[in-house]
Amino acid sequence: MKRILILISSFFIFSSVYSGGGWPQPKGKGYFKLSEWWVNADQHYTLGGLKDPNVTTGLYNTTFYGEYGFTNKFTGVINVPLLSRNVVNNLISGTTNEIITPGEAINSLGDAEITLKYGVFQHSAISISASIIFGIPLGENAGGLAGNLQTGDGEFNQIFRIDAGIPLGGNDAFSAYGNVYGGYNLRNQGFSDEIRYGAELGIGIFSQKLYVTGRYDVIKSRNNEKSGAIDGSFFANNSEVTSLTGEISYQITSKVGVSATYGTALDGKIIYAAPSYSFGVFLKV
Amino acid sequence: MDFLRIRFIIDMKYYKYLIILLFISLYSCIGDDIVEDFVEPQLRFITALDTIGIGETIQLQVQFFNNVGSAEDTEVSWSSSNDNIAIISEDGLLWAREKGEVIISATINYEGEALRVEKVIVVDEETIEVPNERIGSLRSTSSYALKGDFVLTSTETGVNLAFSEDYETDDVLPGLYIYLTNNPSTVNDALVIGEVTTFKGVHNYQIDDVAINDYSHVLYFCKPFNVKVGDGVFE
Numbered sequence: 001m002k003r004i005l006i007l008i009s010s011f012f013i014f015s016s017v018y019s020g021g022g023w024p025q026p027k028g029k030g031y032f033k034l035s036e037w038w039v040n041a042d043q044h045y046t047l048g049g050l051k052d053p054n055v056t057t058g059l060y061n062t063t064f065y066g067e068y069g070f071t072n073k074f075t076g077v078i079n080v081p082l083l084s085r086n087v088v089n090n091l092i093s094g095t096t097n098e099i100i101t102p103g104e105a106i107n108s109l110g111d112a113e114i115t116l117k118y119g120v121f122q123h124s125a126i127s128i129s130a131s132i133i134f135g136i137p138l139g140e141n142a143g144g145l146a147g148n149l150q151t152g153d154g155e156f157n158q159i160f161r162i163d164a165g166i167p168l169g170g171n172d173a174f175s176a177y178g179n180v181y182g183g184y185n186l187r188n189q190g191f192s193d194e195i196r197y198g199a200e201l202g203i204g205i206f207s208q209k210l211y212v213t214g215r216y217d218v219i220k221s222r223n224n225e226k227s228g229a230i231d232g233s234f235f236a237n238n239s240e241v242t243s244l245t246g247e248i249s250y251q252i253t254s255k256v257g258v259s260a261t262y263g264t265a266l267d268g269k270i271i272y273a274a275p276s277y278s279f280g281v282f283l284k285v
Numbered sequence: 286m287d288f289l290r291i292r293f294i295i296d297m298k299y300y301k302y303l304i305i306l307l308f309i310s311l312y313s314c315i316g317d318d319i320v321e322d323f324v325e326p327q328l329r330f331i332t333a334l335d336t337i338g339i340g341e342t343i344q345l346q347v348q349f350f351n352n353v354g355s356a357e358d359t360e361v362s363w364s365s366s367n368d369n370i371a372i373i374s375e376d377g378l379l380w381a382r383e384k385g386e387v388i389i390s391a392t393i394n395y396e397g398e399a400l401r402v403e404k405v406i407v408v409d410e411e412t413i414e415v416p417n418e419r420i421g422s423l424r425s426t427s428s429y430a431l432k433g434d435f436v437l438t439s440t441e442t443g444v445n446l447a448f449s450e451d452y453e454t455d456d457v458l459p460g461l462y463i464y465l466t467n468n469p470s471t472v473n474d475a476l477v478i479g480e481v482t483t484f485k486g487v488h489n490y491q492i493d494d495v496a497i498n499d500y501s502h503v504l505y506f507c508k509p510f511n512v513k514v515g516d517g518v519f520e
Contacts, residue, residue: 038313042318044510046428046429047455047457048428050428051428052427052428052429052510052512053427053510053512054507054510054511054512055318055510055511055512056316056318058313060313085313087313087314087315087316088315088511089315089316089317089318090315090316090317090318091318091320091471091511092317092318092319092320093319093320093322093353093471093473094319094320094321094322094323095321095322095323095352095353096352096353100320100322100471100472100473101472101473101511103315103316103317104315105313105315148508148509270457
């Protein structure tokens, strides 16, 4: 029996600031980041929202993220795990120290996302953009000896999203912004569609060399498909989550910097109950 | 800046960190989860016998289960409380001599200590096997629902495990399997009955090549998460 890839949902929930919110990249400008994201969970949220234990399972993604402004209104974004590793621990007898169930691991590409973002309305008071995000199933959805290790969900999904970004003031030393979004995840292969929404608040301090960002994200399942799991698969159909993610970014030079994130699920259904972390290096051009 | 001629203005010293970052995923090791799976070692009568007929013989059997519930072969010492009523050989062959009650004991040596089990056997006109059924009730040990009464009965080829109409479990839990086991904490050495496909109401499983006293528990286990959902002990 394959194992739920709740982790995949977690990855896209807890990933760093997503493509600039309401502001598209200016023409010829770009933002690129190579980062390591991981979550290691020994418990999960049940359908009833309670926490239950599970064998410790980890997902580790080395991801390339890139944004580029093709025009002042049109931005392309790519987000691809270049190396995704799914790990399940050994189960060891506490009495005999023998292996009860051996652990496993697989390595592969992970599911990628390609985004086309258009700046619908750009004003000093508010910027609104519309995005369509294509989920590309590059990952493995049936790995390991029993086919229960996964780095992808095996489906081509599309997310339609509206962002509204609001500058909250600032000067040379300090700046702040807010962003809200709403979206709809159109899924297939028997998976239920999802409604997604959230808000983000960010501030830049120390002459805007240091950025601190907080993000609140919600995913709600429409429960319009009963299956969705490949027969015997542990893939998270109808999973839901409310999450909080914090990110710190520091610009080492005017073009290069480092960032780190910490994300946690405040509540959820059929999703791993463990924090996620990431660390990356970014380049602004 | 022309997209096709983007130049990465990165100092050479950053390249090694980027390479490390690229491959850091590979260094996430397979760790160990420890399962607290100790159970009290147990010596159990396997033979289903209540009354033996005068002059008849029957082979008695016991099975030793170690501290993780695994069956182990071991030397058994047999004794009878009254050789006038029934005699038992070194190999566990019981010979009924005259009417009455006798206590038959089986003893093994386990880690320097004697482990003993006793059974009261009646010698009478004819041989009667014990009621060939064991009952129990399911209980959940997780946040997932599991309940219901069950009966285990002997059949010609093995046993039949039947659940009553009050049986119910969570149908959202993927990979839920049912087992027979002597250690309710693990599926190690457990007998897989199969994947759960009935989540409510009356149903049964026919299990061949199993004796009625071979196992002590029914176990429900979620294979993908490798965790226990619940169990039921055979009384």
